[in-house]
Amino acid sequence: MNKRRTNPDYLNGVPELVVLKLLAERPMYGYELVKALREASDQSLDFGEGCIYPLLHKLEKRGDLASRRMVVGGRSRVVYRVTPSGGHTFKASAKQWNRITSAISSILQGGEDAKPRTV
Amino acid sequence: MPSHEPFESIREQLICRGLPLDYVEHSVAELIDHHSDITQELCCKGLTLEEAKGRATERLGDSRTLATRIVRDYQRRTWCGRWPLVSFALAPLPLVILGQALVAFAIYACLFVLASCGLEEPSRAVADAIIKASLFLMLTIAPAIVAFWWSRMALKKTRSRVYAAATCIIIATYASGFISSVEGECISLGYSLDPVSAISQIEVSQVVRSFPTSSQLCRLSQLMGPLTMGAITILFDTRLRRRALLA
Numbered sequence: 358m359n360k361r362r363t364n365p366d367y368l369n370g371v372p373e374l375v376v377l378k379l380l381a382e383r384p385m386y387g388y389e390l391v392k393a394l395r396e397a398s399d400q401s402l403d404f405g406e407g408c409i410y411p412l413l414h415k416l417e418k419r420g421d422l423a424s425r426r427m428v429v430g431g432r433s434r435v436v437y438r439v440t441p442s443g444g445h446t447f448k449a450s451a452k453q454w455n456r457i458t459s460a461i462s463s464i465l466q467g468g469e470d471a472k473p474r475t476v
Numbered sequence: 477m478p479s480h481e482p483f484e485s486i487r488e489q490l491i492c493r494g495l496p497l498d499y500v501e502h503s504v505a506e507l508i509d510h511h512s513d514i515t516q517e518l519c520c521k522g523l524t525l526e527e528a529k530g531r532a533t534e535r536l537g538d539s540r541t542l543a544t545r546i547v548r549d550y551q552r553r554t555w556c557g558r559w560p561l562v563s564f565a566l567a568p569l570p571l572v573i574l575g576q577a578l579v580a581f582a583i584y585a586c587l588f589v590l591a592s593c594g595l596e597e598p599s600r601a602v603a604d605a606i607i608k609a610s611l612f613l614m615l616t617i618a619p620a621i622v623a624f625w626w627s628r629m630a631l632k633k634t635r636s637r638v639y640a641a642a643t644c645i646i647i648a649t650y651a652s653g654f655i656s657s658v659e660g661e662c663i664s665l666g667y668s669l670d671p672v673s674a675i676s677q678i679e680v681s682q683v684v685r686s687f688p689t690s691s692q693l694c695r696l697s698q699l700m701g702p703l704t705m706g707a708i709t710i711l712f713d714t715r716l717r718r719r720a721l722l723a
Contacts, residue, residue, distance in 0.1 A: 387506055388513035405537020406514070410506050411549035414499075418553050435506055 372412055374454055375402075377421060377439060377447040384438035386429060387413065413437055421446050482539050483508055488721065489543035494635035494713065495550055497720045503546055511536055547635065556633035564630045564639040568646050571626060575618040583610045616694075619651035620701030627709045637710050644706025652699035 379385065379393050390413075391406045416422040421443030427436045439447065483504050490500040514532035519525060536542070551557040556564070587606075626647070627640040 386509075388510045391510075405535075405541060406510060407507050407536040407542045408545050410503055410510075411546045414503070414546075415549050415553065432509070434509060435502075 370450070371454075372404075372409075373416060373421075374447070374450045376409070376412060376416065377443055377450070380422065380437055381439045381444060381447060384436050386434035386436050390437070416443065419446075482533055482536075483511075486539050486543050486546075489540070490546060491717055491720045493543070493547045494631065494637070494717055495547060497723065499550070500720075507536060507542070551634050551636075554633050556629065560630075560634050560636070560639050564626070564634070564643045565646060568622065568626055568643050569650055572619050572622045572647055572650060575622045576614045579614045579618045580610075583613070615651065616698050616701050619647050619698065620705050623647040623702030624705035624709060627706045631709060631713050637713060640710055640713070641706055644702045644709075648699050648702040648706075651702060652695050 375394060375398075376390065379390060379397065385393060387409055388406075391409055394402060394409075413422060413424075417424055417437070420440060422437045423440050424435050424437045426433055428434070429436065486507065487500055487504045490503065491497065511529075511532045514535055515525070515528045518528035518531050523531065551560075623644045627643045630640040630643050631637065
């Protein structure tokens with residue numbers, strides 16, 4: 358297996374948010390989730406697809422997700438869904454994310470304006 | 477489980493790093509399912525089976541990185557796993573001190589009960605034996621028990637034998653060094669029982685009598701107690717991992 362690059366440090370915590378968002382829409386299994394993630398992000402998020410599973414297990418352990426083995430498309434899959442607790446976590450994280458991104462946007466915007474002007 | 481070489485490698489790595497067998501099987505089964513799904517998707521797009529398998533493996537990610545990620549996420553599930561240095565390098569010392577304090581308190585409570593029951597002050601030989609046993613419990617047994625318990629905790633929470641070993645070495649160093657630092661004081665430990673007033677006292681008298689607590693044998697037993705416990709825990713864990721690998 359080849360080496361794949363990882364996401365930058367500032368994306369810490371973002372995969373959790375995105376996964377909760379997508380699973381809140383409908384329960385999915387790992388492969389389906391990765392596909393949905395790629396489509397939703399317009400192929401912008403690049404990561405080793407296998408890395409989704411430790412993340413799913415972590416969220417499951419935390420109680421934000423629940424899993425169930427089900428037969429989908431003739432094959433047995435582990436399907437994940439968001440729990441009520443996961444719903445609350447998602448809302449809180451999304452709120453925080455919006456606050457941070459708007460703050461960073463305004464800083465970057467301010468940075469553009471604050472360029473030294475030549476007379 | 478179908479035979480997939482990269483997944484066997486991941487499975488081996490996860491087991492060698494101490495993850496529970498059922499969790500390893502569950503994770504590897506999911507990865508195999510995912511691999512099959514990607515292969516199927518790529519075959520539908522016109523790739524040959526071999527090409528599709530290669531691409532699927534590539535898309536899943538490097539096996540070493542995956543294994544590391546799975547182990548790291550598993551370890552970080554608990555507070556101890558997230559802060560291993562604090563938990564298994566710093567915390568052992570307060571825990572041993574607490575353990576010793578508890579043993580001292582238990583001995584004191586026993587003496588107090590005995591005194592309350594009207595026990596007369598024991599002969600010098602019995603008193604010596606009691607004090608020696610108390611010191612042995614406090615300085616040798618208590619650290620060994622804490623080392624056993626906390627090294628097991630280290631293995632359970634971090635799945636790392638390094639932290640388990642570090643915990644035992646730290647406790648052993650402390651326990652063996654403890655005597656030399658309190659040598660002068662500790663040998664003058666004395667106690668008195670007063671059946672009339674039903675009051676017992678464990679006191680540090682000026683010079684009551686001395687006990688061979690600073691002997692090489694005592695020091696060795698205090699050093700070896702926690703180290704032996706650590707070795708037992710680690711050997712047992714290694715055996716479990718080997719069995720899981722062979723399963």
